[in-house]
Amino acid sequence: MEITFLGTSSGVPTRSRNVSSVALRLPQRGEVWLFDCGEGTQHQLLRSDLKSSQIQRIFITHMHGDHIFGLMGLLASIGLAGTGAPIALCGPQGLDSYLRACARYSHTNLGRRIDVTESQPGVVFEDSEYLVSCLPLKHRIPAFGYRIVEKDRPGRFMVEKAAAQGILPGPIYGRLKRGETIVLPDGRRIRGNELCEPDEIGRKVVYCTDTVFCEAAIDLARDADVLIHEATFAHQDAQMAFERLHSTSTMAAQVALAAGVQQLILTHFSPRYAPGNALQLDDLLDEARAIFPKTCLARDFMTYEVPRRRTKTAASVT
Structure with a gap:
């Protein structure tokens, strides 16, 4: 499992950061799963080592533009390329209507290329290797966080x-x-x-954005190998975070600490912390690390290989 960040800015793109999109590459299946698809995501894909032809599933957290404005263009391009199998999309209520309206007014024939289901709390996808579940977070409109669990694999027979x-x-x-x-x-x-060799313990990746601090994020992130969590604001701007229902760096760290995750990766940064401003992203990193040391900042095109754990922890859940 390899995570690639295609967009790490909140609200609007900047010179160095595009708006939200995260790709999860599953090499053994030859698949890419996309989480959110902000404007320009297909350009980011072209600049990365990922192949849009391998995108099999797209999970949308909520219907704000910086998370969905790139979706229709990406689907249209994949359709023109004739890459084959339909893409399964999962997202909040309104996603299917939005895509059908875009297709109608742009005269784009989506045909049977997409299969849209609405996110509901609980399991939204499961097969023999993976399980994906979601819970509603706390934002201005309905928004979901997603938990991806790789199922345990039997150890090699010697x-x-x-x-x-x-x-x-x-x-x-x-x-x-x-x-x-x-x-x-x-x-x-x-x-x-x-x-038999010891079982290969399945890895767990959690994606939480957009949300203010909430218990649902902790529940989703319990014992995760990687928690990707928004950190739109610095701690000193907490009032703004509460008003806009976004997280500060310290809120994200508190979620990671309470959930017992292995690694926290911050993303979805406000452009107000760009270089040259009084507060910068390194300040947000210091704030988070003061609470949860194993924290890093995402940047566009950063990749992270999710490591395996050979033994279960006492709090291990699926």
Whole structure:
């Protein structure tokens, strides 16, 4: 799992930061999942190492323009390229109507290229490898945070160790790999888990924007490997954050601390903290690290490889 930030500014683009979009690349599946799609996202994709033809799913947090104005253009371009399979979209109520209106007035034929479902609290997607769930956050309009869970994978069956114990290949290997205990013809009892490497613990990525501090963000982020959380404002601008229902750097850090995450990545920064201003983004980073040291700032085109954990923590959840 590799995260690429395609846009890290809030509200409007700047010279160095585009508006919101985060890509999650799943190399083993050859897929890219997109979270939000602000204006210019397809240009950001062209400047990255990602391929728009690999986009299979798009998750929208809410219907503000800096999170959706790039969506119609991206879908139209993918359609013109004829890249094949439909794209599954998930987002708040109104997303399908918005896209259909855009298609109607721009005379764009979306055909069967998109499959839109409305986000509802709980599981919004699940297959044999991944589970995606969402919860409503606290913003001026309906907004959702998303939790992506990679399911645990059984550890590798050590064929060489089985062979060394005189266990011949066959259906018995499948039973041992499933952890069953078997009795060999010579009377020996063999426990399958002794012939398997430790399970690969599934990774968890959480994306929370736009929101002021809320318990739902903590619930979503519980024991996450990576929490991507908005930090629109500095701590000294907390009143503005409460009025606009956005987060400060310290609110994001408090969520990460309460949820027990491994890594916090801040994004969705107000342009007011651009270089040359009294407060800059490094000040927001210092504020967050004072509460949660394992914090970093996202920048456009930054990539982050989500590491694996070999053992479960006591608070591990899915």
